[in-house]
Amino acid sequence: MNRLFAIQRLRLARFNFVIWLAKCIYSGRRAMTGENSNKVSVAGRVGALLPDEVIFGCSPTMAGIQTRALRISRTDVPILICGEGGTGKEVLARWIHRNSEYGDGEFVKVNCAAIPGALLESELFGYEKGAFTGANNIKPGRVESAHRGTLFLDEIADLDLDLQSKLLHFLQDGTFSRIGDHSERKVDARLICATNRNLDQERQAGRFRDDLFYRIHVFRLTMPPLRERRDDIPVLAEYFRKLYEKQFEIQAETFPPELLEYLKNLAWSGNIRELSNGVARYVLLGPDAAIYQDLATRRAKNSGLANGYGEGHGMLKRMSKDAIKEMEKTVILETLRANQWNRRKTAQALKISYRALIYKIRDAGLISRRAALQKAQAGEPLSIGGN
Numbered sequence: 001m002n003r004l005f006a007i008q009r010l011r012l013a014r015f016n017f018v019i020w021l022a023k024c025i026y027s028g029r030r031a032m033t034g035e036n037s038n039k040v041s042v043a044g045r046v047g048a049l050l051p052d053e054v055i056f057g058c059s060p061t062m063a064g065i066q067t068r069a070l071r072i073s074r075t076d077v078p079i080l081i082c083g084e085g086g087t088g089k090e091v092l093a094r095w096i097h098r099n100s101e102y103g104d105g106e107f108v109k110v111n112c113a114a115i116p117g118a119l120l121e122s123e124l125f126g127y128e129k130g131a132f133t134g135a136n137n138i139k140p141g142r143v144e145s146a147h148r149g150t151l152f153l154d155e156i157a158d159l160d161l162d163l164q165s166k167l168l169h170f171l172q173d174g175t176f177s178r179i180g181d182h183s184e185r186k187v188d189a190r191l192i193c194a195t196n197r198n199l200d201q202e203r204q205a206g207r208f209r210d211d212l213f214y215r216i217h218v219f220r221l222t223m224p225p226l227r228e229r230r231d232d233i234p235v236l237a238e239y240f241r242k243l244y245e246k247q248f249e250i251q252a253e254t255f256p257p258e259l260l261e262y263l264k265n266l267a268w269s270g271n272i273r274e275l276s277n278g279v280a281r282y283v284l285l286g287p288d289a290a291i292y293q294d295l296a297t298r299r300a301k302n303s304g305l306a307n308g309y310g311e312g313h314g315m316l317k318r319m320s321k322d323a324i325k326e327m328e329k330t331v332i333l334e335t336l337r338a339n340q341w342n343r344r345k346t347a348q349a350l351k352i353s354y355r356a357l358i359y360k361i362r363d364a365g366l367i368s369r370r371a372a373l374q375k376a377q378a379g380e381p382l383s384i385g386g387n
C-alpha cells in the first residue's frame with residue numbers, strides 16, 4: 001500500500017515538475033521573442049524564479065547586513081555585493097531595489113560573464129541603426145532600461161578593460177552614447193554590482209581598474225557562506241519546502257529533527273543554492289530518495305568515486321546501495337556511541353533484533369573502543385569506525 005502511494009506521489013510530483021518546467025520555458029521564450037518586453041527584461045523574468053523573500057535568519061552577520069542594506073537602500077550610492085556563489089547576492093540586490101526609491105522602476109540584470117565583450121557593449125549601451133553590420137534597427141541598451149530603476153551588474157570582475165573605462169565614464173555623470181551615435185544621453189539609475197571574486201586581487205593583478213573599483217565600491221556588503229550561518233539552515237530549509245510545495249503543488253512531509261541536524265553539519269560548498277536544490281529534491285522525491293541521492297552525490301564527490309561506478313542502471317543501483325549502507329553505518333555508529341557501545345540497548349533504540357545489529361556492525365566494519373584497544377595491544381590492524 002505504502003509502495004503504491006509512493007509511486008503515485010512520485011508520478012504526481014513528476015507531472016507537476018514537467019508543468020512547472022514548461023511554464024518556465026514558455027515564459028522564457030515570450031521574453032526572448034519580445035512579448036511584454038516593454039514591461040520586464042529577459043533577466044527580470046528569469047529573476048522572477050528567485051524567491052521574493054530574503055531569509056535573513058538569526059545570525060548576527062545577516063542581521064548586520066539587513067540593517068546596513070536597509071539604510072543604504074534609501075540613498076543612491078553604488079553598492080558592491082561580494083560573496084561565494086549561491087550565497088544570495090542577487091536575492092539581496094533585488095531586495096535593496098524593492099526597498100529603495102527606485103523600487104517602482106525596473107530591476108535590470110546584466111551578467112557580465114555570460115555575454116562576450118563586443119556584444120556586451122551593445123547590450124549595455126545600445127546602438128543606432130547602421131552602427132555596424134547587422135545593426136538593422138535602433139536598439140536601446142540595458143542602461144537605458146534601468147532609468148529610474150536599478151542596474152545590477154553581476155560578475156563585474158569579468159568586465160574587460162575597455163568596457164570598464166566606458167562604464168566608468170557613465171558612472172561619472174550618468175551620461176553615455178549609443179554605439180554609432182554621438183549625442184549624449186542621461187540616465188538616473190541605482191547601480192548594484194556583484195562578484196564572487198576578490199576584487200582587491202583583481203585590481204592588484206591589473207585586471208580591474210582602480211578608479212572603477214573606487215566608484216562601485218562606495219559601500220560593500222559581504223554575504224557569508226552558509227557554513228558560517230549554520231543556525232539559519234532549518235529556517236531556510238522550511239522556507240524552501242513551502243516554496244516548492246507551492247510551486248510543484250505537492251504536499252511534502254515535514255522535516256524530521258534528525259534530518260535538520262544532519263543538514264546543519266554538511267559542508268555546503270554550493271551554499272544556499274545547494275540547499276534549495278536539495279529541498280526541491282526532497283519535495284519531489286520524498287525524504288528517502290532525496291537523502292540517498294544526496295548522500296550518493298556527496299560520497300562520489302568526496303572520494304572521487306563518480307567515475308568508479310561506471311554507467312547506466314547498474315551504476316544507480318550500486319550507488320543507492322552504497323549510500324544506504326553509508327547512512328546505516330552512520331546511524332548505527334551514532335546510536336552505539338549514544339548508548340556507550342551497549343549493543344542490546346542500541347538494538348532496542350534502533351528497533352532491530354540483537355542478531356541483526358551484530359551482523360550490521362560486522363558488515364560495516366565497526367568496532368568498539370575496547371575492541372580497538374585489544375586489537376592495538378595485540379598488534380592487529382584496526383578497522384574503520386571505532387571510537
Ligand SMILES: Nc1ncnc2c1ncn2[C@@H]1O[C@H](COP(=O)(O)OP(=O)(O)OP(=O)(O)O)[C@@H](O)[C@H]1O
Binds near residue numbers: 053054090
Ligand atoms: N537569503 C535568502 N533567502 C532566500 N533564498 C535565498 C537567500 N539567499 C539565496 N537564496 C536562494 O539561493 C539561490 C541563489 O541565490 P543568488 O542567485 O542570489 O546567489 P548568488 O550569490 O547571486 O550566486 P552566484 O554567485 O552563483 O550567482 C536563489 O535562487 C535563492 O533560491
Ligand SMILES: [Mg+2]
Binds near residue numbers: 154
Ligand atoms: Mg548571482
